[in-house]
Amino acid sequence: MNLKDVLRMGPVMPVIVIHDLAHAKPLAKALFKGGIKVFEVTLRTDVALDAIRIMRDAVPEAIVGAGTVTGPDELEAALGAGAMFAVTPGLTRELAESATGPALPLLPGVMTPGELMAARDLGFDALKLFPAREAGGVGMLRAMAGPFPDVLFCPTGGVTLETAPSYLELPNVACVGGTWLAPADRMEAEDWDGITRLAEQASALRVK
Ligand code: 3PG
Numbered sequence: 132m133n134l135k136d137v138l139r140m141g142p143v144m145p146v147i148v149i150h151d152l153a154h155a156k157p158l159a160k161a162l163f164k165g166g167i168k169v170f171e172v173t174l175r176t177d178v179a180l181d182a183i184r185i186m187r188d189a190v191p192e193a194i195v196g197a198g199t200v201t202g203p204d205e206l207e208a209a210l211g212a213g214a215m216f217a218v219t220p221g222l223t224r225e226l227a228e229s230a231t232g233p234a235l236p237l238l239p240g241v242m243t244p245g246e247l248m249a250a251r252d253l254g255f256d257a258l259k260l261f262p263a264r265e266a267g268g269v270g271m272l273r274a275m276a277g278p279f280p281d282v283l284f285c286p287t288g289g290v291t292l293e294t295a296p297s298y299l300e301l302p303n304v305a306c307v308g309g310t311w312l313a314p315a316d317r318m319e320a321e322d323w324d325g326i327t328r329l330a331e332q333a334s335a336l337r338v339k
Contacts, residue, residue, distance in 0.1 A: 134236040134257040137194055137216060138285050138305035140168050143295060143333035145312035146198060146287060147172045149182040154318050159186035161323040162312065163193055165330020171218050171308060173198035174205055180212040187213045196238075203229035210235050218287075218308075220261055222246070227253040238285060242266045247279060257283050259308065264289025269297050276303045292332060300339045309333075 138144075145162055147170055149155055155178075162170060172183050174197055186195045196216035197209030206229050209217050214235060219226060222239035230237035231254070240261035241247045250258055260266050263286035267274075272284055286298050287308030298307050312329050 142336040155182040155185040165327040166334030171198040262288025
């Protein structure tokens, strides 16, 4: 699976934090109904790996990845749970080495030109700018397009429905990531129709 193609499948990748496993299936269905085809389920809770399994079963057409992967053990666990790609907040040599071969396509987080160059040296040209807002946001991505035109980004961290369009009009941005599509309060309230509406709004954003 080519990660650049995955990033181009929709304008927004929801960054999902699941606390209650019972939410995994209805959440996946609600997001997919709203047009979202790629999910990032963060490994920040005890139920995250099971949630990945459930979401894949619930929506077989979706591409379900694991997020907040910080080491080889988590990468292996994600692969075992059926994750189809992995997202990391930053890149280490160990992670890069475990992601080669039959393992998972990796979307590594970078924040500086030096980190970008190190990631590229290790073979990665699809990157997450993280945390995007704090890293300089749109201005930073514009500046990176000059020296690194081959790198495609998914900026994540501090991106909102309101700020997403200014990212999505950049030529080196394929999509943005954000938690706003699966807010904790709406999940708690089991407001799946509300989440579908958030997904529809996000899916309607245009990428240049
Ligand atoms: C995270 O850390 O959860 C991601 O950066 C996305 O967070 P946000 O969309 O809430 O900023």
